[in-house]
Amino acid sequence: MQTFFITIALVLCIALLIPFYRVYKGPTVFDRLLGAAAVGAKILTLILLFGLMFDRLDMFIDISLGYAILNFVGVIAMAKYFRSSARAAK
Amino acid sequence: MCKVVLATQPFLFFNRVFPFSTMNKTSLWLRHRGLILQIVLLSAIWLILSGKTDPIYIFWGVISIAFVIWLSGKLHSIPLSKDEPCGSTRIIIPRLITYLFWLVWQIIKSGVYVAYLVLHPKMPxxxxxxxxxxKQPNVLARVILGNSITLTPGTLTLDIDDNLFTVHALTQEVEEELVSGDMEARVARLYMRECEREDMCCDIELITSGRGR
Amino acid sequence: MSFLQDALAILLVLGGTFFMLVGSIGINRLPDFFTRAHASGKVDTLGILMFLSGLAVFEGFTLTSAKLLLIIVFVAFTSPVAAHALARRALLYGMKPWYGNRKNEG
Structure with missing residues (x-):
């Protein structure tokens, strides 16, 4: 079971690194934000997987709950910010 | 459940005329349904998150639940847009449950569909x-419809302005399914007893090239 | 019973990992921002939901799996909202969508 989880964690790390290309390259700032949100979603699952590996899922689950809320609030706050900057540009 | 609601309508009227009548067990449920559901949900979340049943934790839980309900009671009097208060009509709970199951099925379908489009070598x-x-019955129904459009296969809500929905669709088939009005009628049926699926989706405008806007 | 539980958990975790990988590929492979928002809002959501339900099945009936259920509900409701918020802001910002290489375009 342990090796299975380690394999899954490796695959998830690859899935986490791919959107970084979009964050680096992205033609517009929204592409970068989308890539960052996708990275956050994968980190959420990685936290839970590490909790399962270290057999302390009860502790890591609260961290991941906070992380999920922070990820969501961060994206919403960024979207709000770009509204105000677009208005200022007009 | 719907039949029960229909059958208790006279009791509701009876209660309004005689507020202190003894047969207010069902009408108490009807009148304060939102409050009761809120209390049950919030206590479930508190119990799950704290995970302890000591009296001191229960005490703080009761205090925080009361605080949250006071806050959200204030929230209900704030109009969302154009002086329309939120939640003026009652949602039909059994339909909401079947709708949630349908939504889970749609999430699975849409994930598989978009994954197929991504992995297809030509990306069609x-x-x-x-x-x-x-024309949705109220503001909350519009929010539910916008969220469900994003979750159904190949469509993404871009903007909701009053009754005008702007949706980004990935392929032709997906757009035809959206325009047929099936989902719109499903969402409207959460609030209304019955509605026709042709009425729910009109004034359709397609933008397929950059010159349209 | 335990064997069945483990098998179901492994199946769900594998499916979730697969969909998250496909979501990452989609974010890189699709041509413009709005189509990328599709990949992020749907495929990733399905991946996270499958992964977390796999972990919940692995845990069984405990307080931890109840908390996992809470996270599942939260992600299922907020992930499309985040994609929608970004896409709406991009549309209002004046971004033109990519309409593909149609034949009737002239």
């Missing part, structure tokens, strides 16, 4: 923007 996508008007 023809993106387009669809604009249509859907």
């Amino acid at each position: 996508i023809e993106p387009m923007i669809v604009r249509f008007t859907s």
Whole structure:
């Protein structure tokens, strides 16, 4: 079971690194934000997987709950910010 | 459940005329349904998150639940848009439950569909923007419809302005399914007893090239 | 019973990992921002939901799996909202969508 989880964690790390290309390259700032949100979603699952590996899922689950809320609030706050900057540009 | 609601309508009237009548067990449920559901949900969340049943934790839980309900009671009097208060009509709970199951099925279908489009070597996508008007009964129904459009296969809500929905669709088939009005009628049926699926989606406008806007 | 539980958990975790990988590929492979928002809002959501339900099945009936259920509900409701918020802001910002290489375009 342990090796299975380690394999899954490796695959998830690859899935986490791919959107970084979009964050680096992205033609517009929204592409970068989308890539960052996708990275956050994968980190959420990685936290839970590490909790399962270290057999302390009860502790890591609260961290991941906070992380999920922070990820969501961060994206919403960024979207709000770009509204105000677009208005200022007009 | 719907039949029960219909059958207790006279009791509701009876209660309004005689507020201190003894047969107010069902009408108490009807009148304060939102409050009762809120209390049950919030206590469930508190118990799950704290995980302890000591009296001191229960005490703080009761205090925080009361605080949250006081806050959200204030929230209900704030109009969302154009002086429309939120939640003026009652949602039909059994339909909401069947709707949630349907939504889970849609999430699975949409994930598999978009994954197929991504992994297809030629990527057969023809993106387009669809604009249509859907007369939903209230603001909350519009929010539910916008969220469900994003969760159903190949469509993404871009903007909701009053009754005008702007939707980004990935392929032609997906757009036809959206325009048929099936989902719009499903969402409207959460609030209304019955509605026709042709009424729910009109004034359809397709934008398939950059010159349209 | 335990064997069945483990098998179901492994199946769900594998499916979730697969969909998250496909979501990452989609974010890189699709041509413009709005189509990328599709990949992020749907495929990733399905991946996270499958992964977390796999972990919940692995845990069984405990307080931890109840908390996992809470996270599942939260992600299922907020992930499309985040994609929608970004896409709406991009549309209002004046971004033109990519309409593909149609034949009737002239």
